[in-house]
Amino acid sequence: MNKPFLKAYKYRIYPNREQQVLIEKHFGCARFTFNWALALQQSYYKEHKKILSRKEIQDQLVLLKKTPEFEWLNTVNSQSLLSSLLHVYTAFGNFFKCRAEFPKFKSKKIQQRSYQCPQHCTVNFASGVLNLPKIKEIKTIFSRQFDGKIKTVTISKSATGKYYASILVETEVNLPVPSIIEVDKTIGIDLGLTHMLIQSDGDKVENPRYLKKAQKRLAIQQKIFSRKKKEAQNYRRQKLRVACIHEKVRNQRLDLHHKLTHKLICENQATTYAVEDLGVKSMVKNRKLAKSISDIAWGQFLTLLKYKAEWYGKNILRIGRFVPSSKTCSQCGYTMEKLPLHIRSWSCPDCLSVLDRDLNASMNIRNFALADVLGQFSTV
Structure with a gap:
């Protein structure tokens, strides 16, 4: 019906x-x-x-x-x-x-x-x-x-x-009925800054950093804009030039997100996607990373992924934002007490496996999400 x-x-x-x-x-x-x-x-x-x-x-x-x-x-x-x-x-x-x-x-x-x-x-x-x-x-x-x-x-x-x-x-x-969650058709997705997207199957998508690339041109136009007198014709013209740069960055970012989500949902054999519940509002309070986090727009990407998955009968699984996905070894389950952000790869003291931080996190996101849904911990 x-x-x-x-x-x-x-x-x-x-x-x-x-x-x-x-x-x-x-x-x-x-x-x-x-x-x-x-x-x-x-x-x-x-x-x-x-x-x-x-x-x-x-x-x-x-x-x-x-x-x-x-x-x-x-x-x-x-x-x-x-x-x-x-x-x-x-x-x-x-x-x-x-x-x-x-x-x-x-x-x-x-x-x-x-x-x-x-x-x-x-x-x-x-x-x-x-x-x-x-x-x-x-x-x-x-x-x-x-x-x-x-x-x-x-x-x-x-x-x-x-x-x-x-x-x-x-x-x-008649929207399609959501697919059955299968272990071998589930992909974990970790969102990062160096790489925008890291999948548990090993695929990575580079962060294009659109705002950073436009920063030099934007700084020049904003400097000119700061010298204009308000309510003058040149003030309005320069304000428009600054707005055009921001609009181009926004359109580039939105276009990339649409292409990536379409590829994940429509051009992929996976039926289930596991993601992390990110507290973006809290994360942007870090003044050193706020601009980079805002530039990559994780929230917008997850919103697009969610509604497109609903259209095509795919599943979106979420894990808690405080789950130690980066600090846990995906091979043996050992959890590190501390793992600073600058460490991009680390060796597990228990099983001696050398782990890529982002890839390991995406595998753990997949494993933790499956454990919550299926009631078992799977490392397949």
Whole structure:
């Protein structure tokens, strides 16, 4: 039986001058509504020690739009404003459930902007246009087509001034049943800095270090940018040049992650992948390694690997972040008391095996994950 399945498609859009003005109005109104609702929730919570319900916030927004001072809120899609209210309500709920930090106000100075259209959005693949409430026939490059019901459309603008549309589509598909976990078809994956990816079968992927390669060019452009006067035309131009370098690094990294995860999931005989639950937020507090860890983006890689494995019926196993995968000998199980990070290979005092630190860690990740799932310790 097919089940509802949500999948997002992101496209580049090319609005004309009039459409850009309307999109910018939506950005501003959505940001204002979010900040207004957040301030309202904060003041109400301080006074009553509880938060307003969604309906109570919506009723106050309706009254606000009727006042002459804020009648400009009626020029944009009302459903987009309600989406901003929902975001505030969800953010407070996540905070009280200890799933996220306390919500912050949105700044007008941040170049990346977005707003949502939850209803009345259509696409025309033949004409290459996207229709939104208040904004019709936006030129769109549809790199691929989809079948299904459009749930929401999120319009965003990057720091370099490019516009995108992320379309969330609900389709009726039959996802494959996850494969049976087999020892000989399980691969352990260790994520590192020297090598980005180390597999238990011996394959290694070099870390391209995209940010480090762009650092010299970025430093020059940032130095020029620091000398410009704010609000000047040259200031905005130089700010765009710096943003273009960062965007290129991000696109290079994302492209690599997509290619690696596709190769692992679709071009591999393995059906199960064992990874380590990394505490990236804690790791980037190390000031000596923070830039390198952020550059390699382990969290993004694991996110892509997880949802692609779900699409193709593969399994993802995780081991705890405090499991001594690097300090344990994969041959005999002996655990070292200390193993500094600069030691890349070491000899086991028990079985005298010479071990590569990263390869040994990937084999242990595989073994520990199988032990948790199958109830046995396997070194096959």
